[in-house]
Amino acid sequence: MFYVNKLRDICYRNDFYLSLLLTKDMAGSWLGAHIDGVLLHAGDVRAPADVFGDIYQVFLILGTLVGVVVIAYTLYNSYKYRAQDGAAPESVDRPSLGELPTSGGGGRKLFLSFSISAIIVLSLIGWTYTTLLYVENEPAQHEDRMDVDVVGHRFSWEFVYPNGHSATGTLRVPKNELVQLHLTSNDVFHNFGVPELRVKADAIPGQTTTAWFVGKETGEYAAHCYELCGSGHSYMDATVVVMERDAYREWYNTTSGGNETEAVKP
Ligand SMILES: [Cu+2]
Numbered sequence: 001m002f003y004v005n006k007l008r009d010i011c012y013r014n015d016f017y018l019s020l021l022l023t024k025d026m027a028g029s030w031l032g033a034h035i036d037g038v039l040l041h042a043g044d045v046r047a048p049a050d051v052f053g054d055i056y057q058v059f060l061i062l063g064t065l066v067g068v069v070v071i072a073y074t075l076y077n078s079y080k081y082r083a084q085d086g087a088a089p090e091s092v093d094r095p096s097l098g099e100l101p102t103s104g105g106g107g108r109k110l111f112l113s114f115s116i117s118a119i120i121v122l123s124l125i126g127w128t129y130t131t132l133l134y135v136e137n138e139p140a141q142h143e144d145r146m147d148v149d150v151v152g153h154r155f156s157w158e159f160v161y162p163n164g165h166s167a168t169g170t171l172r173v174p175k176n177e178l179v180q181l182h183l184t185s186n187d188v189f190h191n192f193g194v195p196e197l198r199v200k201a202d203a204i205p206g207q208t209t210t211a212w213f214v215g216k217e218t219g220e221y222a223a224h225c226y227e228l229c230g231s232g233h234s235y236m237d238a239t240v241v242v243m244e245r246d247a248y249r250e251w252y253n254t255t256s257g258g259n260e261t262e263a264v265k266p
Contacts, residue, residue: 045142045178047214048135049198055128062120138178139212145178152183152190152203155232157223165255171223172241173215174248180212191227194240200226215242 100107139145148171149160159171173179183192183203193200194213201211215221225236243251 045176045214046134046138047198047216048212049196049214049216051131051135052198055131058127059124062124066120139180139210142178145180145212146173147180147182148173150181150183150192150203152185152187152192152225152229152236154187154230155225155236157192157225157236157238159238161252161255163252163255169237170239170241172243172248172251174245175215175218175242177245178212178214180210183209183211188229189227190225190229190236192223193226194221194223196221197240202227215240218242218244 147162151158156168158166158168160166183201185203185205190203192203197213199211199213201209219242221240223238223240225233
């Protein structure tokens with residue numbers, strides 16, 4: 001991800017320098033084609049899966065670090081202050097219950113550890129919140145995306161493409177393209193989720209909810225219903241097929257307004 005971001009930075013910078021040299025129109029069209037190329041064809045749309053991966057990694061690393069420091073410090077102190085035969089008990093002016101320590105390093109240490117913990121926790125909350133705002137807002141900023149309606153039925157998933165073509169059980173999408181889902185239900189509450197693509201949203205009758213994802217690798221991804229919706233709930237599965245862009249376009253051009261049912265792989 002780092003290298004992809006770096007690549008995008010470099011491309012943007014070059015776009016900027018180039019636009020100084022070319023006329024406005026020439027620069028505009030070159031820039032448009034180029035950004036398209038970078039954002040869509042190189043798979044540079046930051047997917048929710050990447051965002052959640054980053055959050056997981058940061059929490060894992062920080063959690064491990066804090067754990068190591070706390071355990072090491074505990075072990076160090078238990079060794080340092082271990083009971084020793086024959087040693088006279090140290091006379092220390094300890095604060096009594098309810099009294100703040102007035103002298104010595106104890107108070108400073110306490111204050112320091114509280115401050116560091118507060119800074120870490122508050123920055124984590126801030127960072128996670130702003131990162132999740134990206135997941136919330138990105139599709140609105142991104143004009144070049146694919147919109148699909150997802151309708152929950154007892155007990156199947158129906159996908160309706162922009163040309164009116166509807167398919168039951170299989171959703172085909174092109175690789176590296178932002179796929180915006182508009183979910184609703186025909187009967188009861190359902191919940192559409194594709195664990196591997198880190199996408200999950202309610203499908204509620206009379207309402208439309210949205211969710212989005214980017215398939216970065218071609219292949220088949222299992223989708224399930226995550227809301228207990230009746231006796232067939234556990235069979236309410238679907239497959240998301242991420243295809244190469246050309247293969248997808250070829251397939252999409254053969255579709256019309258008809259309904260097609262593809263068997264769901266168990
Ligand atoms: Cu369901």
